[in-house]
Amino acid sequence: MKNLxxxxxxxxxxxxxxxxxAALLSGGIWYLRPGGAEAGITKESVVTVTGGxxxxxxxxxxxxxxxLRARYHDTLMTLPHVLGTAVxxxxxxxxxxxxxxxxxxxxxxIPESLEGTxxxxxxxxxxxxxxxxxxxxxxxYFARPVPTGVSxxxxxxxxxxxxxxxxxxxxxxxxxxxxxxxxxxENQAAAGSLVVQPGVYDTSxxxxxxxxxxxxxxxxxxxxxxxxxxxxxxxxALSDTSRLGNATPQGGYGKPASATVSARIGQAVQKxxxxxxxxxxxxxxxxxxxxxxxxxxxxxxxxxxxxxSVGAFIQPGDSGSLLVTNNSAANxxxxxxxxxSAGTYAIANPIGPVLAAFSVTIDGK
Amino acid sequence: MCGKxxxxxxxxxxxxxxxxxxxxxxxxxxxxxxxxxxxxxxLARETPALLxxxxxxxxxxxxxxxxxxxxxxxxxxxxxxxxxxxxxxxxYRVVVKETGxxxxx
Numbered sequence: 001m002k003n004l005x006x007x008x009x010x011x012x013x014x015x016x017x018x019x020x021x022a023a024l025l026s027g028g029i030w031y032l033r034p035g036g037a038e039a040g041i042t043k044e045s046v047v048t049v050t051g052g053x054x055x056x057x058x059x060x061x062x063x064x065x066x067x068l069r070a071r072y073h074d075t076l077m078t079l080p081h082v083l084g085t086a087v088x089x090x091x092x093x094x095x096x097x098x099x100x101x102x103x104x105x106x107x108x109x110i111p112e113s114l115e116g117t118x119x120x121x122x123x124x125x126x127x128x129x130x131x132x133x134x135x136x137x138x139x140x141y142f143a144r145p146v147p148t149g150v151s152x153x154x155x156x157x158x159x160x161x162x163x164x165x166x167x168x169x170x171x172x173x174x175x176x177x178x179x180x181x182x183x184x185x186e187n188q189a190a191a192g193s194l195v196v197q198p199g200v201y202d203t204s205x206x207x208x209x210x211x212x213x214x215x216x217x218x219x220x221x222x223x224x225x226x227x228x229x230x231x232x233x234x235x236x237a238l239s240d241t242s243r244l245g246n247a248t249p250q251g252g253y254g255k256p257a258s259a260t261v262s263a264r265i266g267q268a269v270q271k272x273x274x275x276x277x278x279x280x281x282x283x284x285x286x287x288x289x290x291x292x293x294x295x296x297x298x299x300x301x302x303x304x305x306x307x308x309s310v311g312a313f314i315q316p317g318d319s320g321s322l323l324v325t326n327n328s329a330a331n332x333x334x335x336x337x338x339x340x341s342a343g344t345y346a347i348a349n350p351i352g353p354v355l356a357a358f359s360v361t362i363d364g365k
Numbered sequence: 366m367c368g369k370x371x372x373x374x375x376x377x378x379x380x381x382x383x384x385x386x387x388x389x390x391x392x393x394x395x396x397x398x399x400x401x402x403x404x405x406x407x408l409a410r411e412t413p414a415l416l417x418x419x420x421x422x423x424x425x426x427x428x429x430x431x432x433x434x435x436x437x438x439x440x441x442x443x444x445x446x447x448x449x450x451x452x453x454x455x456x457y458r459v460v461v462k463e464t465g466x467x468x469x470x
Contacts, residue, residue, distance in 0.1 A: 161470075181469045233469065265428045285425025285436045287405055289412045294469045300416075306425050306436070319470040340465040345438070347423075347467060 061095035062087060068117050069097045079109055083127055090118050100124045136249045138162075138274045139202045139317065145241060146197045146213055148256075149248040149272035149321060153182055153199025154189045154216065155207055160199030162273040162320035163213075164335055165256060166246040167236060167360040174363055175236040176214050176244055177354070178320035179337045183235035184219035186296045191216055195237035199274075201317075214239035220357045224297040229289075231303050232349045233337040236358050246363050248272040253330045255365040256322055260351045261331040263305040268326035271336055271346075273318030280326050281309035281346065283333075290347050292338045305334045305348040312343030323348045332362050400456030404433040407455045411435075420446045422467050427460070434458040440466055 161182030
């Protein structure tokens with residue numbers, strides 16, 4: 001019978017950490033609970049008594065409390081309003097069993113100690129799975145490897161665009177894909193110049209070389225001269241998988257498919273970008289010829305995709321966003337680079353010629 | 366660069382536009398004849414002329430009521446754009462959309 005209550009140490013530690021995190025996440029309750037012996041246990045006091053040291057299961061006191069908790073867990077869970085158990089420290093820095101409860105327990109219901117180890121009741125309230133964070137800001141700094149669909153730019157100018165996707169070549173090297181006018185500054189940036197996340201505009205125009213995620217490798221020149229036409233506005237920056245991921249932040253479509261598809265009239269599409277995050281629209285026209293205004297001048301683009309949306313599909317800073325199908329496959333369709341000021345019309349290069357220009361493929365799912 | 370659309374269009378312009386439309390309908394027989402030429406070819410041939418109309422910023426191939434049609438994107442709907450953009454091109458319906466200027470974002 002005793003073996004039934006034996007819990008693998010790793011499992012116990014994980015349980016402990018989960019419950020402890022849950023207790024922490026329940027937020028502020030530790031401070032708010034009125035009265036009771038355990039009212040004095042706050043996040044601060046726990047930190048204070050340990051003097052900043054981190055205790056794990058290698059500490060004999062903690063290990064003993066853990067095995068005790070494992071043995072008594074099932075029994076404790078049968079008590080009214082008990083939501084979980086954990087191992088922590090009392091205000092006096094003694095290893096203790098924490099009993100997490102939905103509401104203040106009846107006096108005497110929870111034992112003060114078990115086999116000499118203190119028991120502390122902590123009123124956490126109902127513990128629910130945290131809703132997905134709504135606070136993701138694609139214009140901000142992201143821990144490395146950075147997601148795609150977030151702020152980027154060449155370090156040489158105060159601007160911000162969007163990381164389209166992670167692409168790879170035949171040798172397995174990976175690159176960040178975006179527009180020429182984001183990574184190569186409309187043909188002006190030097191090969192090898194740094195590409196940063198976030199773009200310099202999003203660090204208040206302050207140049208932070210440590211934000212580099214890659215170096216400009218190649219770009220397709222934009223032709224501005226009268227009588228010339230373009231098909232693509234794109235550039236790649238050499239990166240690596242430790243600095244560049246291949247999925248959008250939470251709330252986006254995640255990883256795009258590696259397999260691309262051609263744009264079709266009426267196709268439902270989506271994009272994730274630095275300014276407007278996830279938006280959806282519909283392909284209104286293909287084979288489009290569009291006159292696009294840049295800071296350098298006007299350029300004519302042929303064989304483009306026109307996306308229409310009743311609301312804003314694209315805004316300044318979304319340039320470079322990957323246009324993908326609006327389904328779970330998220331097949332890449334195009335590379336967004338332009339639009340009208342309302343953002344209701346967006347222009348995308350077909351993805352095929354973009355990838356062909358650098359002999360790369362989408363490094364997706 | 367992109368001028369505001371004029372609100373007061375002279376009646377004469379409207380009338381001319383209406384007559385032009387009517388003529389186009391008579392000549393081309395919209396929705397009756399099967400266009401003899403592929404839309405891509407028509408677009409390629411007609412786009413330079415369309416882009417030369419002041420205010421036109423783009424053209425594209427779309428679908429209107431399930432049939433291939435030509436979209437013409439204009440910076441602003443000016444009387445000139447109205448009068449110089451045909452309603453039909455080689456049997457394909459032309460739909461004009463006012464987008465404003467298209468900029469690299």
